[in-house]
Amino acid sequence: MTTPRPLAAVPTPPARRTRWTDAELMREEFPPPKWAVPGLLAEGLNLLAGAPKLGKSWLSLGMGADIANGEPVLGSIEVERGPVLYCALEDTGRRLQRRRRQMLAAGGRAAPLLTLETACPTMTAGGDAVLVEWLEANPHARLVIIDTFEKMRGSDAAGASAYSADYAAAGRFKQLADHYSVPFLLIHHVRKQSAEDWQNLVSGTAGITGAVDATLVLERGRGQADGVLHVTGRDVEEADYAMSFDATAGAWTKLDGPAADHLVADTRADILRLLREHGPLKPARIAEALDTNPNTVRKTCSRMADAGQLHKTPGGTYSAPGAGDNGDTPEVAHLSPLSLNGS
Secondary structure: OOOOOOOOOOOOOOOOOOOOOHHHHHHOOOOOOOEEEOOOEEOEEEEEEEOOOOOHHHHHHHHHHHHHHOOOEOOOEOOOOOOEEEEEOOOOHHHHHHHHHHHHHOOOOOOOOEEEEOOOOOOOOOHHHHHHHHHHHOOOOOEEEEEOHHHHOOOOOOOOOHHHHHHHHHHHHHHHHHHHOOEEEEEEEEOOOOOOOHHHHEOOOHHHHHHOOEEEEEEEOOOOOOEEEEEEEOOOOOEEEEEEEEOOOOEEEEOOOOHHHHHHHHHHHHHHHHHHHHOOEOHHHHHHHHOOOHHHHHHHHHHHHHOOOOEEOOOOOEEOOOOOOOOOOOOOOOOOHHHHOOO
């Protein structure tokens, strides 16, 4: 039986300046943010959400190993080498070993600076002290990954609203991330329902996305891409990246060029086929029928209309060239991805 590790007390954050005159603020020299992955993960609290079995854990484990070795993340983003803590709280040691062996067999390297943890108390039951212990022992830490947020968030205050509870739960991680100036990455899930704004796909209330510094959502791609990584945050520019997954190596790669370049071909063909079969539709209805991202559909329809591939009415519906368009939007409750395969 192993001896339980000693838990260090969570230190009280030092006093920090929060007030300036305007002239003082302009003279202040703030250090640049510390990046785990330039353009993607900055110091503070980051959230990566995606559907089950989509590859979030492969993505986060791969990033952790690459950062620990100072190797390009996603095949192309140069990073600074340093210690990484990966809390794989939904895995066993055997499963984690199998994943790492698969990565190494495909050409990856062992990562001495990567610490792997499969069990940790929740944040309200001593988990914060476990994270502090590792951070204190690794003053040059580059990243802490919590997979998953739900496994470690802890209990909610009695009587708290859902929004307040979500905000407080994420805030416990943010306090440590800010105190140690280390990027934290929480792995989370998405809702089953689709959403116009991809940020609304994140499971839970807006208290979670409101508390974090950056939100990343991994969605399954169409066309040449295996996924699309949406990114937005306080220190990162909002962007969409087309992603490719190598199941043999367990590795995600960022594809070159705009995400639309890798997604548009199949999407355009599906849109045309749908409109020819069912008549004029609005982008939200098209996205529902195709089971794809509404923002992608909206942009694609606009580009297709500009290129003369679709006809757009003042009411915002789109129709295929040559099809009658009376501006009506038919019901599409009966439409599904299955109706597109010819069966």
